Amino acid sequence: MSDKADSNLLPKAYDFKGVETKWYEQWMDNRLFEATLDEDKPCFSMVIPPPNVTGVLHIGHALNNTLQDILARYKRMDGYNTLWVPGTDHAGIATQNVVERQIAQEGLTRYDLGREKFIERVWQWKAKSGGRIIEQLKRLGCSCDWSRERFTMDEGLSKAVREVFVRLYEEGLIYRGDYIINWCPRCHTALADIEVEHDLSEGRIWYIRYPLVDEATGKASRDSYIVVATTRPETMLGDTAVAVNPDDERYKDLVGKYVVLPLLNRKIPIISDEHVDPEFGTGAVKVTPAHDFNDFEIAVRHKLPRINIFDKDAKLTEETGPYEGLDRFEARKKVLEDLEKEGLLEKEEVHSLAAGTCYRCKTVVEPRLSKQWFVKIEPLAGPALDAVRQGETRIVPPGWVRTYEEWMTNIRDWCISRQIWWGHRIPAWTCDSCGHLVVATKTPEKCPNCGADSLTQETDVLDTWFSSALWPFSTLGWPEKTKELELFYPTSVLITSFDILFFWVARMMMMGLHFMKEVPFYFVYLHALVRDAKGQKMSKSKGNVIDPLTIMEKFGTDAVRFTLAAFAAQGRDIKLSEDRIEGYRHFVNKIWNAARLVLMHASSVEDYENGLDPNSLNSVEKWILARLNSTVKKVRDALDSFDFDVAAKTLYGFFWHEYCDWYLEFSKSDLSRGGDRSIRAKKVALTVLDTTLRLLHPFMPFVTEELWHHLPGKDGFIMVSSFPKKDPEWDFEEAQSEIELLKTMISGIRNIRAELGIHPGKELEAVFLPHTDLAKSVISAHEVEIKALARVSKMGQIEDAKDKPKGAASFIHEEVEIFIPLEGVVDIQQELKKIGKERTKVEKDLKKVEAKLSNENFLKKAPENIVQKERDKRDRLLARLSKLDGHERMLREIS
RNA sequence: GGGCGGAUAGCUCAGAUGGGAGAGCACCGGCCUUACAAGCCGGGGGUCACAGGUUCAAUCCCUGUUCCGCCUACCA
Numbered sequence: 018m019s020d021k022a023d024s025n026l027l028p029k030a031y032d033f034k035g036v037e038t039k040w041y042e043q044w045m046d047n048r049l050f051e052a053t054l055d056e057d058k059p060c061f062s063m064v065i066p067p068p069n070v071t072g073v074l075h076i077g078h079a080l081n082n083t084l085q086d087i088l089a090r091y092k093r094m095d096g097y098n099t100l101w102v103p104g105t106d107h108a109g110i111a112t113q114n115v116v117e118r119q120i121a122q123e124g125l126t127r128y129d130l131g132r133e134k135f136i137e138r139v140w141q142w143k144a145k146s147g148g149r150i151i152e153q154l155k156r157l158g159c160s161c162d163w164s165r166e167r168f169t170m171d172e173g174l175s176k177a178v179r180e181v182f183v184r185l186y187e188e189g190l191i192y193r194g195d196y197i198i199n200w201c202p203r204c205h206t207a208l209a210d211i212e213v214e215h216d217l218s219e220g221r222i223w224y225i226r227y228p229l230v231d232e233a234t235g236k237a238s239r240d241s242y243i244v245v246a247t248t249r250p251e252t253m254l255g256d257t258a259v260a261v262n263p264d265d266e267r268y269k270d271l272v273g274k275y276v277v278l279p280l281l282n283r284k285i286p287i288i289s290d291e292h293v294d295p296e297f298g299t300g301a302v303k304v305t306p307a308h309d310f311n312d313f314e315i316a317v318r319h320k321l322p323r324i325n326i327f328d329k330d331a332k333l334t335e336e337t338g339p340y341e342g343l344d345r346f347e348a349r350k351k352v353l354e355d356l357e358k359e360g361l362l363e364k365e366e367v368h369s370l371a372a373g374t375c376y377r378c379k380t381v382v383e384p385r386l387s388k389q390w391f392v393k394i395e396p397l398a399g400p401a402l403d404a405v406r407q408g409e410t411r412i413v414p415p416g417w418v419r420t421y422e423e424w425m426t427n428i429r430d431w432c433i434s435r436q437i438w439w440g441h442r443i444p445a446w447t448c449d450s451c452g453h454l455v456v457a458t459k460t461p462e463k464c465p466n467c468g469a470d471s472l473t474q475e476t477d478v479l480d481t482w483f484s485s486a487l488w489p490f491s492t493l494g495w496p497e498k499t500k501e502l503e504l505f506y507p508t509s510v511l512i513t514s515f516d517i518l519f520f521w522v523a524r525m526m527m528m529g530l531h532f533m534k535e536v537p538f539y540f541v542y543l544h545a546l547v548r549d550a551k552g553q554k555m556s557k558s559k560g561n562v563i564d565p566l567t568i569m570e571k572f573g574t575d576a577v578r579f580t581l582a583a584f585a586a587q588g589r590d591i592k593l594s595e596d597r598i599e600g601y602r603h604f605v606n607k608i609w610n611a612a613r614l615v616l617m618h619a620s621s622v623e624d625y626e627n628g629l630d631p632n633s634l635n636s637v638e639k640w641i642l643a644r645l646n647s648t649v650k651k652v653r654d655a656l657d658s659f660d661f662d663v664a665a666k667t668l669y670g671f672f673w674h675e676y677c678d679w680y681l682e683f684s685k686s687d688l689s690r691g692g693d694r695s696i697r698a699k700k701v702a703l704t705v706l707d708t709t710l711r712l713l714h715p716f717m718p719f720v721t722e723e724l725w726h727h728l729p730g731k732d733g734f735i736m737v738s739s740f741p742k743k744d745p746e747w748d749f750e751e752a753q754s755e756i757e758l759l760k761t762m763i764s765g766i767r768n769i770r771a772e773l774g775i776h777p778g779k780e781l782e783a784v785f786l787p788h789t790d791l792a793k794s795v796i797s798a799h800e801v802e803i804k805a806l807a808r809v810s811k812m813g814q815i816e817d818a819k820d821k822p823k824g825a826a827s828f829i830h831e832e833v834e835i836f837i838p839l840e841g842v843v844d845i846q847q848e849l850k851k852i853g854k855e856r857t858k859v860e861k862d863l864k865k866v867e868a869k870l871s872n873e874n875f876l877k878k879a880p881e882n883i884v885q886k887e888r889d890k891r892d893r894l895l896a897r898l899s900k901l902d903g904h905e906r907m908l909r910e911i912s
Numbered sequence: 913g914g915g916c917g918g919a920u921a922g923c924u925c926a927g928a929u930g931g932g933a934g935a936g937c938a939c940c941g942g943c944c945u946u947a948c949a950a951g952c953c954g955g956g957g958g959u960c961a962c963a964g965g966u967u968c969a970a971u972c973c974c975u976g977u978u979c980c981g982c983c984u985a986c987c988a
Contacts, residue, residue, distance in 0.1 A: 292988095420916070597924085669936085777942070874968035875969070
């Protein structure tokens, strides 16, 4: 109990340093983050969007994990057996790039090391610096069950990956073939469609003459040609046709004839195909099947040859004759020069285009023909689409449903093979003697076809997203039938950023439904992207990055978390700046100081929770408890619907502007006194503080845990205390209107003081003219509060307006008028001015209302209660006007 | 080219089913009032993007326009 006795010595400002690590360690030591396999409790489960092992915590992670932690802590406190599975993603290309860069400093490439050695280096790197982000998540306060941390390439998950691959293959949903794919010449691998980014940029389009074949000589005609337009002249070296639209009259006679491909002098046909848009360019298109997605399709339809002109570095192949060995951009120059020389370059225009770039290294990708593995998407997408349409999985905010549907209905097969080394190696082997393909979860001893014992494993690895697609069930032990799967699958909620809706969410839906026959999660909450104060994407090159670790160091983790939650409005960008975090740091300090005040007086009040008899409470106490009650409800509702910002702002408003600004001010005198009244005030102050701390805990785990241990009579942790519930006994309606009126009166007097420039310390006399019973009782019951908060030394009360003091400033309200005699206190002319100003406003409002009420249509068609409301409003305004008149006359009398 | 969203106070945004324009921050003025100056009290400020329409009544519903985001796409 010793630190409780000391709690009136809380320091003046909250110092988060030391506090944060202290509590985190204790939570860990007491294993408070760990889920149980208890079947009797309701379960709540989430899987973390696994950050890349290469990652360092950026502000997006901070937001994502703060929101998850808020839910986890809320549910845990609310009695759920809560499991939040953490882990990291091996991030194939990204990680490989990191290690490649590292060995490059030793002057080595991965080819120098060889596959085995290189992968060994990656594992070494992972062991050394791969866990950094996990430590950073802990700094953020994340209450993940670290005893269940997973890695997408650990043994269990690798087993799940192989199992899924084999099953899909056996079901005919995985196939291999020569197709055109996006190739990154820097990463030396294929990329899936969505791994390619498109940015609009200014480029050029060239018009090139392809000479027709002279039918007499069989050679290139000197004066007849067909003109094609292209943004990529170098690809002409791989052209195998020229295509025109079948309905294009201009070219009708040319279809079936041949042109001579310039530079290489290859004879290629003119064909007709629906795909060609006669409106664009010249209406004639060069067809490069191996390096353009459309052309590939055309080639399939017309059985055209496909010539690969780029190698893995995007250098020209031997197919290009004299151009062999050139880089693609050099080749473009050279080709254009040569065409120019031959007089075949007709013109050049500016043309905007969206070149695809690799999402990992930003290199311009090259569509290229190669042998790859694919997942047949359609059979998987159907159920995933239905699950969302039928609401089995609900996407929040719902605006994203349409985007999801759009994508799910238009996707092409998923290219899953990557020509890199770091990742899950595809479990397929080819027999060295008969060429038979074996797909199996375990390395085959011998060829099932010919019995030979020499087989070679596929060198490709799987797309990183293939393993993350299994995350919700692979982390729970699939393919084994585990208790974890039984209890925690489907998971309750997935919280992630909308930019990986397709990469990840959609694929988890497909895989989850296919292998578990159930959706992977009931809710998907997609949060916004964090941007800088101007709404720009944060990037190192722009220098506008807000680093969560730096600001946590500067303002404390609680302030950062609370800020992120308060700005997490649904479906918007979050524009973040340090100022905003600083603002919420003030809130943390406010909480600290309110607790300091309460504990200064009440640290020895034991058993405050059981001591509140509703009948014994005064109206101020009833009011704050009723307000607390409605705060509890609002926060719960908001969290249940993922309105993190509403929950945070509700707590902020209640704690600061109701509890601190009014309740604690009202109670100060009681708190510092002795006696029954004081004990009760202390109990109420503690109860509200205690309850609010528990409501705040999911948002600000550290400061709330620290303060909780200063509260009298507390054992254990706030982290595992109960989340507050609404108490029906505390809905004191009358007390609320009573105290609202009291606040109005006090504000009214303060307003007079400020308007007339009366010093805040100057004691005033106030004369009240109540118009209602409520007003009367407020005046008599709350003399102490009025005197203290409005700095009034003498209070008077009159029954009739004719008794009002001469020469007084006035506050006019429906239920009460307050007069402050100004003799010797203030300038009468000032007061007259103020009245004049208000009169203008009232007259303006009155005019509006009267216009409405003299409109026959309004009277006839508007509902009766609305008309009545307008009439009441007119009466109120008239009454106010006449009161203003009265005050003005009175002031003139004495001036 | 398609799709989605946005335009309300200086800034960031809130404004269920149409019926008196709000918050936070910033700003201005006054206060060291014994928890907090990281604080307290008070205040000013908006043709609700523009133009039409529906209605007794529009920030809200409808149509169009302009501007700004984002997603998506095979116009070479």
